[in-house]
Amino acid sequence: MKTNDITTTEDTHEVTCQFCGRTITAETIRDTVDAYRSHVYTHHT
Secondary structure (H helix, E strand, O other), X not given: OOXXXXXXXXXXXXXXXXXXXXXXXXXXXXXXXXXXXXXXXHHOO
């Protein structure tokens, strides 16, 4: 699982799912990674 494509904006962080291209956004990097893992687990396993 790669997380090196996280981009930082003023007060949110976002990551693009490598499987479906969906953008997942959260307020902190930790929350973003958690949301990304949850999304991948839910939709791509």
